[in-house]
Amino acid sequence: MSFIREIAKNKYLYLLALPGLAFLIVFAYIPLNGHLIAFKKYRLADGLWGSKFVGFDNFKFFFMNGDWYKVTLNTLYLNGLFLVFGLGLALVLALFLNEIRQALFKKLAQSFIFMPYFISWLVVSMMAFSFLNTTDGMVNRTIESLGGEKINWYLKAEVWPAFLTLIYVWKFAGYYSIIFLAAITGISGEYYESAKIDGATRFQQIFHITLPLIRSVAIVLGLLGVGRIFYGDFGMIYGIIGDNSALYATTDVIDTYTFRALRVLGDFSKSSAVVLYQSVMGLITIIVFNQIARKLDKDSALF
Amino acid sequence: MMKKKLLTGLSVLLLTTAVLGCSSKEKNEPTSAGTASAGSSTESQAAGAGGKLDPVTLKIILPGDRPADMDLIIEEAEKRMADTINVKLDLVFVPWSDLASKTQVMLASGENVDLIFDAPWLHMEQMIAAGYYEPLEDLLAKYGQDAVAVRSQQMFDANKFQGQIYALPLGNSHLDGRTYLIRKDIREKLGVPPIETYEDLVAFAYKVKENEKGMIPILAPGQPGARDQTWGAFRAFMTYGPEILRSDALGQSIVLNYKNNDGKVYNLFDEMDPTVWSWIEEARKLYTDGLIHPDVLAIKDVNTVFESGNVAILVSNGFGVPSNMLASVPANVPGAEVEAVTFMSLEKGVVTTNFKQANFQAIPKVSKNKERAMMFLNWTAQKDNYDLLAYGIEGRNYEKIGDDQYKSLPDSKYGYFPFAWVWNPTLDRLNAGFDPVSIEHYKFNANADNLIASVLTGFSFNPEPVANELSLYNAIEDKYYSALFNGVSDPTETWNRLKAEGEGYLKKIQNELQKQIDEFLKK
Numbered sequence: 001m002s003f004i005r006e007i008a009k010n011k012y013l014y015l016l017a018l019p020g021l022a023f024l025i026v027f028a029y030i031p032l033n034g035h036l037i038a039f040k041k042y043r044l045a046d047g048l049w050g051s052k053f054v055g056f057d058n059f060k061f062f063f064m065n066g067d068w069y070k071v072t073l074n075t076l077y078l079n080g081l082f083l084v085f086g087l088g089l090a091l092v093l094a095l096f097l098n099e100i101r102q103a104l105f106k107k108l109a110q111s112f113i114f115m116p117y118f119i120s121w122l123v124v125s126m127m128a129f130s131f132l133n134t135t136d137g138m139v140n141r142t143i144e145s146l147g148g149e150k151i152n153w154y155l156k157a158e159v160w161p162a163f164l165t166l167i168y169v170w171k172f173a174g175y176y177s178i179i180f181l182a183a184i185t186g187i188s189g190e191y192y193e194s195a196k197i198d199g200a201t202r203f204q205q206i207f208h209i210t211l212p213l214i215r216s217v218a219i220v221l222g223l224l225g226v227g228r229i230f231y232g233d234f235g236m237i238y239g240i241i242g243d244n245s246a247l248y249a250t251t252d253v254i255d256t257y258t259f260r261a262l263r264v265l266g267d268f269s270k271s272s273a274v275v276l277y278q279s280v281m282g283l284i285t286i287i288v289f290n291q292i293a294r295k296l297d298k299d300s301a302l303f
Numbered sequence: 304m305m306k307k308k309l310l311t312g313l314s315v316l317l318l319t320t321a322v323l324g325c326s327s328k329e330k331n332e333p334t335s336a337g338t339a340s341a342g343s344s345t346e347s348q349a350a351g352a353g354g355k356l357d358p359v360t361l362k363i364i365l366p367g368d369r370p371a372d373m374d375l376i377i378e379e380a381e382k383r384m385a386d387t388i389n390v391k392l393d394l395v396f397v398p399w400s401d402l403a404s405k406t407q408v409m410l411a412s413g414e415n416v417d418l419i420f421d422a423p424w425l426h427m428e429q430m431i432a433a434g435y436y437e438p439l440e441d442l443l444a445k446y447g448q449d450a451v452a453v454r455s456q457q458m459f460d461a462n463k464f465q466g467q468i469y470a471l472p473l474g475n476s477h478l479d480g481r482t483y484l485i486r487k488d489i490r491e492k493l494g495v496p497p498i499e500t501y502e503d504l505v506a507f508a509y510k511v512k513e514n515e516k517g518m519i520p521i522l523a524p525g526q527p528g529a530r531d532q533t534w535g536a537f538r539a540f541m542t543y544g545p546e547i548l549r550s551d552a553l554g555q556s557i558v559l560n561y562k563n564n565d566g567k568v569y570n571l572f573d574e575m576d577p578t579v580w581s582w583i584e585e586a587r588k589l590y591t592d593g594l595i596h597p598d599v600l601a602i603k604d605v606n607t608v609f610e611s612g613n614v615a616i617l618v619s620n621g622f623g624v625p626s627n628m629l630a631s632v633p634a635n636v637p638g639a640e641v642e643a644v645t646f647m648s649l650e651k652g653v654v655t656t657n658f659k660q661a662n663f664q665a666i667p668k669v670s671k672n673k674e675r676a677m678m679f680l681n682w683t684a685q686k687d688n689y690d691l692l693a694y695g696i697e698g699r700n701y702e703k704i705g706d707d708q709y710k711s712l713p714d715s716k717y718g719y720f721p722f723a724w725v726w727n728p729t730l731d732r733l734n735a736g737f738d739p740v741s742i743e744h745y746k747f748n749a750n751a752d753n754l755i756a757s758v759l760t761g762f763s764f765n766p767e768p769v770a771n772e773l774s775l776y777n778a779i780e781d782k783y784y785s786a787l788f789n790g791v792s793d794p795t796e797t798w799n800r801l802k803a804e805g806e807g808y809l810k811k812i813q814n815e816l817q818k819q820i821d822e823f824l825k826k
Contacts, residue, residue, distance in 0.1 A: 043433050061771045066804075067778065134597040135519065135613075154601035155791065243526040244600045245782045246791060260527070261778035263403060267429075267770065268411060 035279075038272040058273035067257065072281075075232045075253040081165045082172075082233075083225040089169050090176030091218065095206060097177065098184050110181075113174035121239035124167060128240055132163075157249040160241070164251065167240065168233075176221065183217040184210055216300035219293050223302050227286040230278040232256060254278060359675045360391040361417040364406060365723045369396040371716035376695055383688065388678040410435045410667060417670040418679070420723050421470060421663050424554060431464045432767055436665040438467045442677040449684040450677075453729040457751055457760075461658035464763045470665035471680055473722055475731035478656045478748040480622030480645065480741075481540040486615050486632075487642040489515065498644050501541070504616065508594045511615045521589060522608060523618040525599040525789050527781040530555040532618045533788035534595060535579075535586035541646040543653050545578060548757075551764040552773070552816040556780060558805075559813055564655055566758050566824050568817045572806045575798075583787060583794045590790030599789045612636035619643075623741035626711060626719060626734060643738065649747050657757040662722045689730040693721035708735040762823045769815045772808040779805040 007014055033048070038058055040051040062068050093113060100106040119127075131138050132153040140150045153159065191209045200208070232253025241251045243260070258274045286302075294301040377392045384390050397405045403425055409416055410430060421427045421436075430436060443451055450471060451459070462472040483504060490498070493514055495507050508520035523534040530536060531549065539547045539557055550559040550568060557579065558571045571579060589595050602608055609617040610631045619625070624641045632639045648654050666676050682688055694701040694709050695717035702710045709732040711719070721731070728749050733742055747753050766773055783801040786792040 046434075061774055064771060065775050065778070129598075129601065133601070152597050154598050242601070242603050243528065243781070243785075245527065245784075245786050246600050248782050257778060260781050261774040267774070270774065 034272065035276050037269050038276045040269060042269045042272075054269075058267075058269045059277070061261070061270050062258070062274050062277065071252050071254050071257040072230070074250065075230060075255075078161060078164060078232070078237075078251070078253060079225070079229045081161060082168045083222065083229070085165050085169050086172050087176060087218065087221055087225070089173040091180055091214075093173055093177035094180035094184060095210065097181055098210070099202070110174075110178070114178060115174070116171045117175045119171070121235045124171065124236075125239040125242070128163070128167065154244060155246045157247045157251070160247050160251050164236070164240065168236070179221065180214060180217065183214040187213050215297065219297065219300040220302065223286065223289055223293060226289045227282055229285055230254065230281045234259070355386070356389045356675075358389045358391055359672050360393050361672060361676055361679055362393045362395060362415060363724065364395050364397060364409065364416055364419040365720065366399055366402050366420050367396055367718070367720055367723065368398065369394070370718040370720075372695060372700060373717070375699075376691060376717065379696060380688070380691060383691075384679075384682060388675065388682055390675055390679050390682075413669050415669060415671065416667050417672050417676045418664050418724070419667055421665050422661055423659065424661060427470070427663060427665075428464065428763065428766055430665075431469050432765060435667055436469045437668050437670070437673055438469055439471065439666065439677070440468055442666070442673060443468065446674055446677040447681045450681045450727075453684045453727040455728065455751065457658050458660065458728075461760045462660055462663070463761055465765065470663035472660040473662040473664060473724070473726035474660035475722075475726050475728050476745060476748040477658050477751050477754055478654060479620060479661060480744060480748070481537065481647060482619045482622055482643045482645045482741075484609065484617040484619045484624060484628070485642050485644055487640040488638055489518070489615055490642075501538070501646055504644065505589070508589070508616055509592075512592070512594055515615070517613060519596045519614045520594040521616045522596045522602070522605050522614045523599065523789055524605050525602060525785045525791070527785055530780075530784050530788070531557075532620070533586075533785050534589065534618065534790065535582035535788035536784075537618050538582045539579075542578065543648060545576070546655055547576065547579065548655060550816060551759070551762060552766070552769075552812050553776075553780075556784060558780065558784075558801075558809065559816065561757075561759070564755065564758055566820055568813050568820065570809060570813045572802050572809060580794075583790075583798070586788055586790035587794050588790070595790055600785060600791055610635060612639060622744045623734065623737035626736060629736060643741055645741075645744065647744065649743065651753050652755055654753075655755040655757050657760045657762070658751070662726065664724055683725040684727065684730070686730055689721075689725055689727075690732075692725050693730075694732065703732070704735045707731075708733050710735045758824065759820065762820060764816060764819060769812050772811045776805050776808040776812060779808070 036048060037051075039053060039055060040048070041054045041057070042048070042051045046052075097106060097110055100109065129137075132140070134140055134150055134152045134154070137153075139153070144150055153163075187210065191213075192205055195205050195209060232255040234253075234255040237251060237253055237256050238259070241247050241256070254274065254277075258271055262271050290301050290303060373394065377394065381391055402420075406419060406421065407426060407430070410419070410433075421430060439447075454472065457477075458472050458474065459468060462468070462470075464470075483498075485498065485504075485507070489511060490507060493507075493510050495503075495510060498504050498507060511518055511520040521534065523537065524532045531539075536555075536557055539549075545562045547557055548561040549555060549557055550561060552568075553559050560569050560571070560576075561567070562569060569576070586595070590599075596602065596608075596614065605617060606625075606628075608614055610628060612632065612635045622643065622645060624643045628641050632641050664680065666673050670676060683692055690697070690703070690709075694711070695715060697703065699712065700715040700717040701712060704710055711717075711734070719734075733745055737745075780801065783792075783797050787794065787797045787801070
C-alpha cells in the first residue's frame with residue numbers, strides 16, 4: 001500500500017526517472033539473458049533458445065592455453081597503472097587548478113587539459129606513430145640530433161606500459177580533474193577562513209581540509225574503475241597497438257586477445273564466454289574492494 | 304503548469320521527428336518506361352505471366368567506400384530494370400577494415416539483407432557452417448540462367464562448399480595476381496635496367512639503400528591479416544619446384560601446406576622445408592641490413608605509406624599497378640612513376656590452382672526477396688548491364704575499347720569494384736591502362752587450360768571439429784608469423800617459440816584436414 005502511495009505522491013519525480021529506468025532495463029537488464037549464449041552452441045538459424053546447450057565447452061577455448069593468465073595479468077597491470085596514475089594526477093591537477101586565483105587563466109588552463117578527452121583513439125594512435133616511428137618520428141629525430149642511436153620503439157615491448165599510461169593520463173586526467181574540482185568547489189569557504197585565522201599555510205589547508213573532504217569522491221571514482229579492471233580498453237589498445245605482434249607480450253589484454261583469436265572464426269558463444277569471465281571477475285573484485293572501502297570509510301562505499 | 308507544458312512540448316517534438324523520419328523514405332519515383340535494356344530471354348521470363356512485378360528494394364552489402372557517382376549509376380540501373388524485374392537498389396558499403404566484424408554482426412543479428420559480399424579469406428566457411436546462407440542451386444536453375452552462362456562449369460564445381468553452391472563466385476581469372484610495385488623513376492635514376500628476376504629486385508633494393516637517403520627500399524604488410532603478403536611468404540607465389548600452396552584450413556599461413564599436388568598436408572613443424580627456411584633467413588638479412596621498413600609491424604595501411612612517396616618497393620596483390628596509384632603517387636611526388644613487376648610463370652602447366660575464387664555474393668537465409676535477388680544477379684550478367692555496374696556511365700566514367708578493354712576517364716568518380724558483385728570471366732573488360740605484360744598475365748590466367756588443376760579442386764574444409772584448436776593456433780601464430788616472415792625477429796628463436804606453443808594444436812588441425820581430404824579423394 002505504502003508503495004503505491006509513495007508513487008502516487010511523487011508521480012512527477014518517478015515520471016522523470018522513467019526514461020533512465022527504461023534505459024537501464026532495456027540496455028542493462030534484458031541483455032543479461034545474452035549470457036546464456038556462453039553456455040550454448042549458438043547458431044542464428046536456431047535462435048537463442050533453440051541452440052544446443054553445451055555446458056562449459058565454450059570456456060575451454062580460453063582456458064586451454066597458457067595465454068589466458070598472461071593476458072589477464074596484462075589487463076590487470078595496465079588498468080592498475082591507468083587507475084593509479086590517472087586518478088592520482090587528476091587529483092594533483094585539481095588541487096593546482098583550485099589554487100589558481102586568476103579566473104581567466106584558470107578557465108583557460110582547465111579547457112586546455114580537458115581538450116585531449118575529445119580526441120578519438122584513432123587520431124591518438126596516429127599522433128603516437130608520428131612521435132615514435134623509426135624513420136622520421138619526432139622522438140627519434142631528437143635522439144639523433146643529440147648524437148644518439150635511433151630506437152625502434154615499435155619493437156620494444158617493455159616500454160609500452162609506460163607509453164600507454166602516459167597517453168591515458170594525457171587523455172583522461174583532465175576529465176577526472178574536473179570531477180575532483182567540482183567536489184573541491186563544494187567545500188564550504190568557512191573551513192578555509194577559520195584555518196587561515198588559526199595561521200594554517202596553503203599546504204596545511206590542502207592536507208587537512210581539501211584532501212579529507214574529497215576522499216569519498218576519490219574512493220567512489222576508484223571503485224568504479226576497479227569494477228572495470230578486467231575490461232581492457234579495446235578502443236585504446238587496439239587503436240594504438242593494432243596488430244603489432246612485437247608488442248603483444250606486454251600490451252595484449254583480454255579483449256584484444258579474444259578479438260584476434262575469434263576474428264577468423266567469428267564465434268559468438270566463445271566471445272560471450274570470455275565476457276562472462278570478465279564480468280564475474282569484475283564483480284568479485286568490486287565486492288572485495290567495496291568491503292575494504294567500507295572498513296576505511298563507511299559513507300564512501302558504493303553499497 | 305511548467306511541467307505539463309514541458310511534457311506536451313517534448314511529445315510534440317518526438318512526434319514530429321518520427322513523422323519526418325518516415326516521410327523522408329517515401330520517395331517513389333515514377334517509373335519511366337521505354338528505356339529498358341537490351342532484351343533477353345530470361346528477363347521477359349522473369350517478368351512472367353503476371354506482367355509487371357511489384358517494386359522491391361534489395362539491400363546489398365559491398366566492401367569498400369561508396370563512390371561519388373554511385374547514385375547516378377543506381378538511377379540508370381533502376382531505370383533499366385523498372386519494366387522487367389523492377390528492383391530498387393539499396394547499396395550499403397562497409398569499409399574494408401570493418402568488413403569482417405560488421406558483416407558478421409549483420410548476419411548474426413538477422414538484419415534484413417538480400418545480397419552480401421563474402422569470401423573464404425573473410426569468413427565464408429564459418430558463415431556457411433553457421434547456417435546463414437541459402438543454397439543457390441534451385442534459384443540458379445529457375446532465375447539465373449544468364450548468371451550461369453557467363454561462368455564456366457569449372458568455376459561452379461570448384462567453388463562449392465560442403466558440396467553445395469552457397470554463393471555466386473565472382474572472378475575474371477582462375478588465379479590471383481601477385482605483384483611487386485616499383486618506383487620506376489627511382490629505378491631509372493639509379494640506372495638500373497628493367498627488373499626481371501627476384502635477384503634483380505633485391506639488387507635494386509640495395510642500390511636504393513646506398514644512394515637514396517630518406518628512401519625506404521622495401522615495404523610489405525606486417526599485420527596478421529595479410530600473412531600471405533609478408534616479404535618472405537610472398538615468395539611462395541612466384542616459386543615453382545617446389546610450389547608451396549596454402550592449405551584450406553589455415554587460409555593465409557603456409558605452416559600447413561600442399562605441394563606436388565599429391566593430396567597430402569605438409570606440416571612445417573614436422574619438417575622444415577629448406578626453401579621456406581631460406582625465405583625466412585633472407586627476410587631476416589634484408590631487415591637487419593635496413594632494407595625492409597623498420598616499423599613494418601606497426602604500419603596499418605601500407606598503400607598509404609607507399610603512396611606518400613618514400614618507399615621504393617611494395618608487395619601488392621593483382622597484376623599491374625592499381626589504378627588509384629597511377630594517379631596518387633605522381634600527385635604526391637611530382638615526377639614519380641610506378642611500375643608493376645611479377646615473377647609468376649607464363650608457361651603452360653607450371654602453376655597449380657584449385658580454381659577457388661576469392662570473392663562471392665551470397666543470399667542470406669533471412670532475405671525476404673531471394674527470387675528477386677537472384678533475378679538481379681542474373682540481370683547483371685548481360686553485357687550492357689555489366690558494363691554499367693562495373694565501369695559506370697559510358698562517356699562520363701569510362702570509354703569502351705573494343706569488346707574486352709576499357710579506359711577509365713580522368714574525371715570519373717566511380718571506383719573500381721566489379722569484383723565485389725558482378726565479376727565474371729566472359730563479360731569482363733581489362734583496363735587498357737595496364738602495361739602489356741600485366742594484360743598478358745590476365746589473359747593467360749583466364750584460360751583454365753594453362754594451369755594445372757589441383758587434385759583438391761572442389762574440396763572445402765569444415766572447421767567445426769577443430770574450432771577450438773583453430774582459434775587458439777591462430778592467436779599463437781598471430782604473435783610470430785608476420786615478425787618471422789618480415790625478418791623482424793631472430794628466425795631460429797621465433798620459429799622455436801611458435802613451434803613450442805602451437806605444435807600440439809596444429810597437429811590436430813592437420814590430422815582433421817588430412818582426414819577430410821582423404822574422404823574427399825575417395826569419392
